[in-house]
Amino acid sequence: MEEVEVVVAHHERATLRVGDVFLKVDTDQARADAEVAAMALAPIPTPEILWRKPPVLALSALPGRELGRPGKPSTASSAAWAAAGAAARKLHEAPLPPAPGWSPGQLTEDLDRECAWLIANDVLPAELVTRNRRIADAALQPWTPVFTHGDLQVAHIFVEGDEVTGVLDWSEAAQGDALFDLAALTLAHQEHLADVVAGYGGDVDLDRLRAWWSLRSLRVVRWLVDHGFDPKPEVEVLEAQLF
Template sequence: MDSIEVIVAHAERATLRVGDIFVKIDADAARSEREARAMASAPLPTPPIRWHQPPVLAIEKVRGTALGVLGEPSTASRAAWTATGASIRRMHDAPLPPWPGVSVADVSAELARECAWLRGNAVLPAEVIDRNQAIAEMALRPWKPAFIHGDLQITHVFVDGDEVTGVIDWSEAAPGDPMFDLAILTLGHEERLDDLLAGYGEDGVDRSVIRGWWSFRSLTAARWLIEHGFDPDAAGCEFDVLRARMLD
């Protein structure tokens, strides 16, 4: 080990790499505790925990490479996406975590709040916001809770060939809408949804709801990304997802 690498750092969390160990520091000690518990109970590969002293969690490196990155085509095979879908189905069929998740009222209020901010700051044309808010509202219906990852970004799933070797970043795991996980994983990679569902199965899947969560995520993440130095307007990222809905 020659140095410490800062993977990500902002007001809520920081992740450092020290050799093959990743040290995560969470401003919310309870969230750190939930993350460790979720990793221990999830029925799919997770990084081995080296040690845990809330709010700090040290985990080992996961074998393989990320399924892809937002803004670039995924080079992972169809079989890797299908295997990922099967892994996610096992998680969604598992017993629920014992802590509460968000409610429909919570996400509805978040959507209204973030759309108002986008309009008030002229971040996007009003017609793009209006169109996507209407689409996002299709996801705001009662759901049967499942064990969800809650932040299943494409960079959080690692594969080696066609095998899923690990899923990282479990801080948002909770009971929730399984369609949300499927949507976050395929955000900006809509062409891979069929590959994912080949492993997950079509039972209980509502593609209109997945589409709604694509719009919801892109609308509600924008302010946080901007305020933390990320660019939702980069090619293939959140704002492109929103603009694509204008062509549907």
Template sequence: MDEVTVIVAHHERATLRVGDVFLKIDADRTRTDDEVEAMALAPVPTPEVLWRKPSVLAIAAVPGTALGRLGEPSAAPPAAWAAAGAAVRKLHDGPLPPRTGRAGRDLDELVSELDGECEWLVANGVLPADLVTRNREVAEAALRPWTPVFTHGDLQIAHVFVDGDEITGIIDWSEAGQGDALYDLATLTLGHEEHLGDVIAGYGTDVGLDVIRAWWSVRSLLGVRWLVEHGFDPAAPGCEVDVLRSRM
């Protein structure tokens, strides 16, 4: 009998694995609708949708192994990281999807949220003021106009699966939509700066490295409170707090 494995679970959503099937349960059913739509449009390998019911999406496991995980060294070779960069470029060159994704949030709204999180982090003694201030300065480079592309919106390395140097699937598309290309590249390389050159080589064009580094600061500053409130540890080695410290 197949065991049920809890992949992630919190009050917003849960993902379970039973054999070769993943069950995604989401309190906001529109996210599963958005995910199915994005996977159908994406010009890169995505999981097979097996069935859908209100608030539940069943998808088939993709072959291969994850490119890595935040906070852990990646065993994937440089060619696999380059292949990931090439896949991201193919996605960004694809036709624009109809909706705006997480990587395309309104700039004024993002600035307001970022400043609010910085204030909360300092006021509650979660992070030292100088660490927050320095990363808020670095983050400024990301807060600029951008040309919209088809973005994944949550392109963590755990969402990119490889077999050797071949991309076999990209999962978790609920945040996909029009957005900033460099947001995806920053998310993919968050906590794995040593592989940024490989990703850019596969992506195949010049990009603003200062903007990618700025998105590392933005994502980490915005993520700390959410991670703490949902039972995760942003101060684990190699994770968000370490990313912020690396900007000092």
């Protein structure tokens, strides 16, 4: 009998694995609808949808393994990291999805709210928050929207050898800044930034990409704490940004 593995679970949703099938349980059907629609539009490999019976979405397992895990060294090759960069480029060159995503103004309001909470609740030192908030300003300039994954972290990219076999978790896909995806991909894996940029090709504004590291980390700490996850990788990124 195959065992049920809890891949991830928190207050909003859960993902279970039974053999070669992933079961995503999400009570927010609008978010699930958006994920299904984004996978249909994406020009890069995604899991096959086996069936859907709300609130459950059944997906096939992808071959290979994750590019990495948050907070842990990646054992994937430089070529695999470059392939992830190339996959991001292909996505960003695709026609825009219908979801508009966050505007710079909305992100500024949300970021300021999160920073105020982090300081008021003594979650992080005030100086660490304020200095990273200043760094994040560079990411809040107007951008040309592209098709973004929205949460292109290493655990959502599967590779086999030096090739990308698929990308998971499209619930945050929307129009956005290409550098947001590249920052998510390299967050806490800065040693692979050059590989990703080489695979992505073209000019990449590294200062703005690093600004997205600060912005993403500041915005996600409260969510991680509230849902029982350790924000250590994000805090280490914020600390490293000061040097």
